[in-house]
Amino acid sequence: MTVPTATPAGTAPSDPRDDRAPGRLATVLASPGTRLVGKRVLLAVPIVVGVSILTFWVLNLIPGNAAQQLLGPEATAEQVRALEQELGLDQPGYVRYLDWLGAAVTGDLGTSLVSRQPVTALLGERLAVTGELVGLAFLVSLGLAVPVALLAAYRPGRMFDRVSMLVSITGLSVANYVLALLLVLLFAVELALFPAIGFVPLSQSVAGNLHSMALPVAAISFPLFCFYTRFLRGDLVDQLQGEDYITTARAKGIGPGQVLLRHAFRNSSFGLITVVGLNLGTLIGGTVIVEQIFALPGIGQLMLQAVNTRDFVVVQACVLVFAVVAVLANLVADLLYAVLDPRIRYGSR
C-alpha cells in the first residue's frame, strides 16, 4: 500500500521533450482538452496546499496540544515545555507548517507525535480498508442508481417509479448507522449470511474480503444509491419533459428508449457527476461510525483518535490524503464535463 504524497511530479503533464512524433504530439498538446487537463492539474496543487493550511489553522484552534495530552494534567509547566520543545511544538505555527510542508513535498509525512510510528505505516493498511469500503460503495450505489433512475424516468408516475421513490426516500430518512445495525441484525444474526464484524484483507482471500465487506458496503451505499436515484431520476424527467433537443430528437423519429439514453441521460449526467465528485471527497473519513460498528480497521477511527490526542502530524497526513482524493475526484468530474459537453471543451475557458 503506498500513500499518495503531495508531490505534483507524478501528475504533471507529460514532458514535451520526450516526444517521438513531434507533429502529432504538438497537436495533442495544443488541443484544448490537454490544455484543460494541464491547467486543472496545476490548479490542484494550490488546492491541496490550501486544504493543508486550513487544517493546520483549524487544528490550532482546538485547545491543548500533544505534549499536554501526553503528559496529563499533573505535569508541571516545565515538563510540558520540555516535551513541547522535543516535539517541536514550541515553534510558531507557520514555522511548523512550513517544516511539515517541506517534508511532505519530499514524500515524508513525518512521525506520529503520540505513537512515534511513521505516519505512512499508520496510514498504510487503514487507508486500503477505507478506500475499498468507499470505492465499492460508489460502484454499487452508482451501478444500481443509474439503471433504476433510467427505468423510473422511462415511465414517470408508473408503478416502478413510485416503488423506487418510496424505497429511495426510506433510504434517505434512515441514518446509515441505524441501517448498519439493522443489516447486521437481519443478515448476520438472523440469517447468518454475512459476518457482523471483521475484515479479511484482499491479500488473504478475495472472496473472504468481499464477504466481510458486504454489510459495511451495503450500509454506506444504500443511502448513496437512494440519493443518486432521486437526483438522477428528477433530472431525467426534467430533460425529457421540456428540453427542445429532446423534442427535436423525437421529431426525428428516435425511439423513446434512445432518446432517454442517448440524449437525456447524457445531459443529466452533468448533475450526477457533480454530486458524485462532491461525495467522493467528503465520504472518505465520514465512514468513522460505520467502521466502528463493523470493527473495520479504517482511517476514520485513526483520524478521530489523532484529533483527540492532538496528534496533528497524523491528522495532517490523513487530511492530505483525503484532499488529494477529493481534488482528483473533482478533476475527473471537470474533465468528464468537458468530454460530454463540446461547448465547454472548446469554450474560452
Add this chain to the structure above:
Amino acid sequence: MRRLRLRYSAALAAALIGVAACGGGGGGAAAPDAAAAGPPQSGGELTVLENVTFAGGWPTGLDPATSTTGGANVTQLSAIYGGLFRLAADDDGSNARVEPHQAETFELLDEGRTVRLKIRPDLTFSDGTPFDAEAVAFNFTRAVASPCTCNPRWPLAENGITVVDPQTVELRFSRPYAAVINSFPVSNTNWIVSPTALQQQGEDQFKITPVGAGPFTVVENQLSSLLVLQRNPTYFRQGLPYLDKLTFQSIGGDQPAYQALLAGQAQAYEGLSTTPLLEAAQQQGALTVTAQPPTSPYVIQLNTKAAPFDDPRAREAIYAATDFEAISQGLFRGLYPVSQTFTGPGGLFHQEKVEGYPAHDVERAKQLVGELGGLEVKLGTLRSYVAEQVMTALQTQWQEAGITVSTETYELSTLVQQFNSNQWQSMLQTAGAWDPASGVGVAFRFRSDSPFSGVADPELDQLLDSAAATVDQAERARLYAEAGKRISDNAYAPFGLAFAAASLATEGVYGPGLTTKIPPIVVNTGILWDEVWRAAPQ
C-alpha cells in the same frame, strides 16, 4: 536518537473515562455452573471485543512505560505480560485478594517502609531472556521515572529500588506505604517487559510488538483496532494458557458488540454498560452475562474552592436535591445499590451507610436555595451515553428544588482544561477503586493536591494518607470510615450508585473474570486470560 518520554496517565484516563463504563451489570445475572462446564479444555481461538472509547483504544501502543492508556488496557497488558500481582476472587466475586503471580512472595518490613519482592525462579520472557530481579528493577526504574499519573507514585526513598539477589527486589519508601501491594495491578509497575527485547527493538517499535512473559505473545498489532496474540509456549504456568489464539478487536459500542456476539464473530465482550442491553442479553439466553461486583460509585464533585460551592449551604442543597435511589431505579432498573461513600459493595472497606449522610429532601433543598437567594449551577460530565443520561436526571431533580442548572458534556481534553483552570462548579464522575488507596482511588478526587479534586481539607488529606500507609486492615477500615464521614459531614460531594460493567461471553466460553465475578481493578474487571478456555464444539 532522541529519547522521547511520552508517559501519561493510564490511571488518569481510566478514572476520567470511568464514567463511560457506568451502568450495566447488577444482580440476577446468569452465573455459569463451573462444575457443569466440566474440566477446562486446551486449544481453540477466542475473539474478544473492546469498546473503542475505552479498552479498545491504545493509540500510544502497549509498552506499559510509554502507554497513555494503560489503565484502560489492563486486559491487553495482562494477556501479554501476565503481571507481578493480580486480583483474583472466588467465583461469586467474594474473597477478592491481590495474589502474587510472577512475583512469588512479598514481605512488608519496617511498618510498611520497605517491601521485599521475591520473583518466581526460572521465569523467562518469551524471547528466552531471564525474568529476574535485575529485569524487574529495570522496569520499576523505567516506570517510576515517567512524569505521569500512571506511575505508581511510590514515596520512594533515595535509590529506593535495589536488587538484593537474582530473585529479590527491595523497595524502600520514605514513609510507610502499606497499600503498595494492592496498588500493583493498577499501575504500570505490574507489567514487566523484556529489557533485552526493548533494547533490540527500540522504544518506538517495542510499543507495537512488545515482549513479556505473559500467557500470550504478540502476532499482530494495529493500534486501537486489532491485536492478535498467540499462546506463549514458555509461559510459566504448566499447561496454560488454554487458548491457542486470542484476538482483541475494537468495536464502536455495546449494541454492535452484542450483535457481533449473537452472530458468532466474537466470543466475548468486556465492559457492557447499557442496562437495557444487559437485560436483553439475559433474556435472550444464548450469552453468559456476568455482572461484576461494583466497586466505584458515581460522585458529584463539587468545587468547594469557588462560588457557589464554597458555601456549605449550597453543597447541602445539592445533597438534599439529589435522589440517586430514583436514578438507580429508573435508569438502571434497580440493579445497583446506592453508596454513601467512596466504596462499592465489591470493594475493600465498604460501608453501606454513613452516619448522618444528608438525606434526599426536596423541601430542605428548596429552603436552602431560598436562604441563598437562588442557586445557579453548572454541571458537567465526560461524553458517554449513560453518564449523560444520569446528568439529565440530576438536572431535572435539581431544578425541581429550585436550582437553575446548565449542563455541559466534555471530551477528556476539555474536561482536563476545566479542572486546570478551576472554572468548573460540579462534575459527575466516578470515585474509588477496589482498594481506595490504589490507582485513581479516592485521593484522586478528594486530596488537596490532586488537580481533579474540588476539596482542600488538610484533615481529610491526613486521613487518606494514614489509611494508605497503615498495614493493619481494621485500622485502615476505621480511617476510611472516618474519611467518608468527614466528606459527608462537610457535604463535599454526594455519592451515587456504585456500578461495574458486565462481561458477555458466548456459550462454551469460560474463564475467571469473564464468566465468574472479580471486582473491577479500575473500571473493567481484570480477566485472567491464561485460565480462559473454550469447550470444543459439540
Add this chain to the structure above:
Amino acid sequence: MAVVDAAVAVEAGPVRGRAGAWWLRNLEIAVPAAVVALVALACFVGPLVLPVPPPIGGSVLESYLPAGSPGHLLGTDPNGNDILSRILHGGRSSLTVAVAVNLLGLAVGGTLGALSGYLGGATDTVIMRVLDVLIAFPSLVLTLAVAQSLGASQTNTVLALAFFSVPAFARISRAATLRLRELPFMAAAQLCGTPGWRVLARHVAPNIAPQLITFAMLGMGIVIVIEGALSFLGLGIPPPAPSWGNMISQGQQSLSATPALVVWPCLALFVTVLAFNLLGETLRARWSGR
C-alpha cells in the same frame, strides 16, 4: 426587454401537459405541501395546544414506559420523558436546522456558483478553487474542531453543516449556469446590454432554481440525519434537548432492547422527507415551466 422575454418564452418552449387531469396535478402539490405544513404545525404549534408533557424534565422513575401508557401515547425514554412530546419538540430543532442549513447553502452557494458560471474567467477560477479547498477539507476534522473549541449548540451545528453544503450548492449552480450561458436568450440579454446582475436575477436565477430546489429538498432529510450523526462526535443539538437526529442516535445505542426509541423518530423523519421530496419534484416541474 420584450425581446429577451420572448427569447425566454421561445427557449422554454410550449408548456407541456402532464399526465392526468388538473386536479391530479394540483393534488401533487397539495398533498405533500399539506403534509409539510401539518408536520410544521404539529411541531411548532402542537406542543402549545396539545396536552403533551414537556420534552425534558420527566421523572426518571417513569422511564422506559411502553407505548399506550396513560399520559404517554408513545411511551417514555430512559429519562422518563414523553416520546411524543420529544418528537414534536425535536421536529422544531430538526426542521429549523435543516431549513437554515439549506437556505444558507442555497443562498450563499447558489449565488457563488451562478456568479462563477456566469462571469467565468478569473472570478470563476478563484471562487471554484476556494470552494474546492472547502470540498477537499474533511468534514470530520472541522466537526471535531468546532465541537472541541466552540462546543455543541444549534448555531454551531447549523454553521458547520452549512459550511459543507455551500460547495455542493455552488457546484450545481455553476454547472446549471454554464449550460444556460450558451443558450441564445442569454446571448440576447447580453447583446441588449442588460446589466450582469439583472441577467443573473431575471434569467439565470429562475432557470437554475429547479435544480437547486430539488437538491435542497433532497438535502432536508440528509441534514436531519447528519445532525444526529454529529452527536457521536460531540456536535449536533446537545441533549437533553431533543432533535430527531439525536433521538435516533441515542436510541440506537441499545437498539435490540429499546427499538421504540429509534422507530418513532425514524417514522417522523420518513414522512417529512417523503413530503419534502414530493414537493420538491413537483415544484421543480412547475417552476421550470414545463
